[in-house]
């Protein structure tokens with residue numbers, strides 16, 4: 019379009035017809051296949067691979083390592099305190115059984131003194147352990163958030179449908195992961211040390227007791243692992259179903275007005291009941307599996323109270339040991355059994371933990387995979403048009419495919435848009451107009467071809483039909499987004515990591531427009547009245563208290579304030595009357611900003627230099643044609659001229 023351009027096109031030879039394309043890339047089969055939510059998801063049980071998720075925190079934060087050393091020290095101290103308590107208990111009960119009142123009082127005071135000194139060690143160990151787990155959680159959550167919000171990964175994940183409920187994974191799964199990982203690893207450490215310390219005590223009392231203990235605990239562990247193996251899958255599914263139910267509720271809140279207008283209460287209720295039912299029935303399965311395991315663990319636990327006394331009782335009756343030794347052996351037996359039987363007591367926690375580790379690992383993998391998708395290539399360098407003038411946007415042989423490759427849209431498109439120019443994309447609903455903008459903006463990278471954009475990503479603004487309303491004041495709305503979405507090297511429209519050569523222009527010098535400029539632009543888009551209505555209000559629910567037309571005009575204010583190199587307008591005036599639409603387009607023409615509009619109204623032609631017309635080709639595909647329109651008349655509206663809207 020930098021020079022005269024008239025092209026037309028019908029479907030290419032690459033996929034001779036629709037049938038051959040579908041053979042190559044099969045779409046959904048006829049009829050509906052209803053897959054219950056998450057039924058097809060199974061934990062991938064690569065727990066050891068995924069466990070390393072938490073390592074970077076300890077590798078990068080030296081203060082965390084010191085704190086961990088402190089908590090480990092406290093954990094060791096708790097074992098020492100337990101050993102001391104064990105001996106204090108022995109002497110206390112021996113004095114009691116010998117009816118030695120003086121010794122008994124002395125042992126009682128010693129025992130109480132031991133409590134006073136030892137119990138704070140347990141309390142502080144537990145407090146610092148939880149605190150450290152919390153700091154770990156914060157670090158990991160921030161890291162996941164950074165990855166999730168980098169390079170539009172959140173959008174890619176939503177489009178690919180690869181992982182469910184990322185919100186739950188970032189919030190509660192990370193918390194469970196850090197809490198349990200910290201708790202389990204310290205428990206294991208404690209168990210190891212306990213095992214060594216109390217094995218010595220038990221062995222010195224009576225070696226056969228030690229042998230009985232080993233047989234009992236190892237047999238119990240093996241049995242509980244066999245009984246609890248279902249729990250991992252059930253826990254994994256439960257996490258996903260709870261999140262689906264919560265998400266259903268969030269959607270009702272977010273779409274309250276539309277649902278109320280439709281009178282969709284019953285439908286929503288049914289849907290939510292289905293999701294609740296899915297969560298409840300899985301939970302019932304979980305309860306049943308836990309109940310079966312509980313039968314075993316309860317018997318196992320209560321038998322411990324009798325077993326040591328039963329084994330050492332003959333020695334006591336023969337007068338070979340004091341009464342206190344029975345108590346001591348009971349306590350040592352309990353300690354060792356707890357250590358060896360860790361798996362039995364923690365089987366449910368371990369099952370839940372491995373489900374969480376799996377979900378987080380899957381999430382991390384999906385985020386890493388997002389960065390390497392797509393066949394459409396792009397670079398941000400100055401493309402040169404046939405006339406020798408540099409093109410702001412140059413599209414070569416572009417074929418746009420919907421995410422997951424189900425639908426072939428535009429094919430073999432060639433197009434140029436020069437700085438200061440304007441392009442109108444028209445065509446029937448579903449032809450792929452918005453999809454073309456998605457490809458230009460770098461949101462969709464599937465398909466093939468090449469898009470060259472002479473602008474950094476932050477220099478391109480997109481105005482959808484329903485603008486996104488952020489939380490905050492009116493000024494926050496007008497200046498959204500304050501920060502560029504990407505660093506300057508992320509200016510490619512695809513996966514290319516070519517460094518930017520395009521100059522940054524918006525906003526100049528990184529300065530945000532001052533309040534006067536915001537006010538002038540708001541008045542220009544006829545939203546000055548909102549200032550008196552909302553002023554500095556930061557709590558307004560903008561998407562429900564502004565009309566769609568007002569939201570669209572707020573989108574235009576964003577456009578004029580951000581002064582991008584390229585504006586992509588997707589039916590951005592559909593809710594406005596024609597006079598307001600004309601007025602906004604005239605201001606845009608005066609600003610010198612290059613723009614591409616998608617729209618259905620024929621009145622839009624008068625504000626664009628070139629038309630890209632899409633139409634069905636009769637064979638299930640989309641044909642395209644590029645044509646020059648009559649030179650638009652740039653209106654010199656007096657009030658528009660007073661606004662400081664500068665070309666990039």
Ligand SMILES: Nc1ncnc2c1ncn2[C@@H]1O[C@H](COP(=O)(O)OP(=O)(O)OP(=O)(O)O)[C@@H](O)[C@H]1O
Nearest residue numbers: 177420421425427446447448449450451452453454
């Ligand atoms: N995320 C997606 N995944 C799969 N298919 C999609 C996706 N988004 C859009 N499509 C399909 O791609 C086709 C083109 O959609 P697009 O939104 O580009 O149409 P459009 O020409 O802008 O339509 P309209 O004028 O109705 O807005 C449609 O058939 C649509 O169903």
